[in-house]
Amino acid sequence: MSLKRSKFNRYKVNSLIDVGRRVVLCHIFTIGTPSKSDATPLDKYLAGLPPNSTANYSRISSKEKKFNPNELQQIHNDATCTTFDVSLLWKAIKLACESVADYNDSNAWKTPSTRMEYYVTAIKDERNNSMHGVPEITTQEFLDTAAKLRKLFHDALGAAKIRYRRSDAELTAKIQEVNDEFYKVMLEVLGEDDLLMYCGPQLKQSLILETNKVLKEHFMNSLNLDPMSFLNDIKLHIHVQKVFTEIKVTRGRIRGEGESFKYENLVEVARSGPKPSEPQVLFVEGIAGSGKTTYVTLVTDEWLRDAKDRTITGLDYYDLLLRVQCRERKIISLYSLFENEMPDVFLKFRSLALPLVKQCKILILIDGLDECNEDSEKLIDDILTRMKTANGCTILFTSRPEGITRFISRVPHMYQVSYIELIGIPKSCRALFVRRYHEEIKQKIGDTQDTEKLVEKVHEVLKKEHFRLPLNMVFLTWIYIHDPSAITTTTTQTQLYYSTYKLCQQKLLDRLARHSATRSSDRRELEIRLKDPMETIQFESLLALWRSQLTLEAEAEDHIRISCKTHGIPHAELLSAFLTLKAKKTHLGIIGQYSAPHKGLQDFYAAMHIATHRKLGSTSATVKEVLQEALGKLDKGLRPLQNVLYHVAGLLHLPPSMVTQTVSEELLRTITREIVDMLYESGLRMRERWLDLVEDTRVNPTVLRRVAPYFAAQDKYEYVFTFNEIEEDVKETEGTNVEKKIDKQDQNIEEEKSKEKQTRNKGKIKTDGSNPSFPKKIKTVGIYDTRIDCSLPLILLLPPCEIKILLEQDPGPRMADLINATRHHFCISLLLSHHFRKPNPAGTSDQLLQHMLPRSKLLAFRGLLTESSLHLLPPSLRGIELAITDDDHAARTLSALHSVYHKLPVLSRLGIHVPVTKVASSSFIPVLPENKINNIHLHLSGVNEQLIGNACRVAEALQCPGGYQSLYLPRASLSSAGWQRLLEGLAEARVQVKQSINMKTNDENLAQLKIPAKDKLGCDVRFEQFLEW
Incomplete structure (x- = not known):
């Protein structure tokens, strides 16, 4: 390794100071604790001090006796105390040595004098000053410092000899040992292990600074997206931040199982497991065109920004960021990666580079695991092997699902493994993506097409599920530019290609x-x-x-x-x-x-x-x-x-x-x-x-x-939205006595399933030796809007099985098809969000509920029901969310709830949506006559400045003795002052909210509401920017 003389001088000073630790401080500690054996750890020795000991440990407070985790680790690793760092040796001398000044006597320990206590502190301070001082000193400054340190060590040994009445011969031998060690340091070149031991922190910081400088220049050339450059002679070079909108992601510790979370937190969640300091592997999977490389590019861009300007959280934890493209060849090891990407830095640090990297907190982005070749597979294996003991290391892989399946068994067991799935761009953000992308194209190539006409044209098209993939929307935009008529609601993904x-x-x-x-x-x-x-x-x-x-x-x-x-x-x-x-x-x-x-x-x-x-x-x-x-x-x-x-x-x-x-x-x-x-x-x-x-x-x-x-026969977890709380309640109440109340219904359903299966086996779906056969048990199947056209014909062909229905849009136009397709199946979750969020007396959920009930063990329901249908709710129901349309409907619905709730023995969640623009509080009674459910959620939609009082009265009238678990305020239109008045009104009405008030807003100033909400209502305030109501 090539080092400037001035830097090398600083490293040699650190080596000289270590002589003071090894020879001087260890000697003082040894002669000051004559009754301690090398087999007894320091903490046990201190705990067993005799009553007549003069050591400070016996006389100080419990707080002052404590050791921090790092100190305890050193103590337990070395009972002899000879490998303790300078600070711990200094502390050990103060606590354990006999006949020293009082622990808190700053005059003795810190004021310059000829006392042993001062010399011990001075050695400790020299170490700290050197570690945090200027990284380079001249040769003359080194020689002056060496002379000063030699005198300090001699004086400390002399003071210890007097304090503990040691022999002249021992003092002479120790002084000679100091001189011999100094002579070695002055003449010898430091080896790699010595450099890492004595100078590791300075070397690591130098590596971080120089590596980041080189990589940041390198990364600046990789932040532009240009997937369609082959279509034009002009290079578009669209910066990732110009078009990125939002991407939907799920996470889990088991592959295929996950819950949604914000993409901004993707890096941070890697360290949110039970062992955050251990090396982590984060598999980010997504199908072709889902935005994997775009996300890696976004993370890289965020890394280049100042911490205060970053959107993605957790990046400030890391010292270094490396990026690997699996499609590249010729690089087969971490060593060669450094040599290729940072030749000047590598030339300077050489064989110290990798040991120093392992001491850093490092994020390694490996893009395109499914694109691996022989060379990149060797590189990844080398990275995984070298970094498996590097605490603070996170390796983020992106891949299509098949790449992860093939590779996962090669990850060493030392890594904590998490799985992330990039689902794609949410429906609410797709038009924004197309708008931004087309505006960028217009600036680059001068396209004359009107962007808003494009957005209007593709509004319905973008609801199709395959347009969750960013690449498909890129294709769509370019096709529209050249032939607007080519885009229709029937355009498939392959047709785009x-x-x-x-x-x-x-x-x-x-x-x-x-x-x-x-x-x-x-x-x-x-x-x-x-x-x-x-x-x-x-x-x-x-x-x-x-x-x-x-x-x-x-x-x-x-x-x-x-x-x-x-x-x-x-x-x-x-x-x-x-x-x-x-x-x-x-x-x-x-x-x-x-x-x-x-x-x-x-x-x-x-x-x-x-x-x-x-x-x-x-x-x-x-x-x-x-x-x-x-x-x-x-x-x-x-x-x-x-x-x-x-x-x-x-x-x-x-x-x-x-x-x-x-x-x-x-x-x-x-x-x-x-x-x-x-x-x-x-x-x-x-x-x-x-x-x-x-x-x-x-x-x-x-x-x-x-x-x-x-x-x-799919063997992967099928994620279908439902009430999370209900799913937990299902697990908690499984097998309890309350289940006996619905055993009879369960038995009837199973008998009906068996009969239906026998009937269907005689029908048109038959299996023979050449055809795949249906499994004996089919996992629950989900039906939702964006897939209704392809899922209903498919479900018609399945043997009887459990289904979950989640419809965000009005099911009216497809109601007949839905009823026909599900007539042989057993519904366990019926969530009609359109009926719940936009209640209209002309369109209730009655028909679909009545169709499902005779055959189903319904666990969850969301929608709009009339009074008569409420009386049909089955005893298996664990969660229900109901909408109110007007005062008359409120009176009838609440009255019906009072009469039927005792027939719902396992009901554990209740949600009520009240559009405050259509009701008056006088028509309301508490949602339940007794406080039997602790999990009640109230949705008050359409609150404006004039309806604040009405909203508070409705919340007060509906409230049961236990209050609400949460309060949602969708479609609210309030100023900052209006939000304050709403909180005050709820508090005056003695509305209780145990968890949170959820608002849909982009007003960053509303963060100030968190404090009054906590003070007045005892709950949190959450801001739902992308709540799709």
């Missing part, structure tokens, strides 16, 4: 029409000549994907060039139309390599090779045989091709005008069944992905029939 592909082809044809080598040919002729070169790109994309490569090797580029030359196509035009040229750093310098603009597009290009393969339409060849012809033996299994097969299915079911290969209906059905089976074989298990497939193939009957058994 296909339209983008065709857009690339059309822009290429436009360029070829102007190119000197091809402008003499008409457009149709150019299309024919392009066919083989484009097929070569598709074939090479499939090969690269199989080899875990995103970039094309030189041989693949040569194949494309040869094909272009054969057909008279300028290869540079073709390559730039479908691929991007990326600079890559190698030992030979910077070289350019072509790659797909996004791995999702590489998957699509590969799928095009299969879907348009001549053999599929003209022979009885199977998809697997087409793959084997291209790839040879499929010895890796089908997992790497899962997304490719997904696109193949979508391509084969595009509108006929888009299909490039003529396939008979019977053959198409055969191919479809094979692809569905291959998807299952590839590891596709999540129900969400099966629904994606059904949607992308336009609810094709063959797909539905083949998918149904796989959908039913």
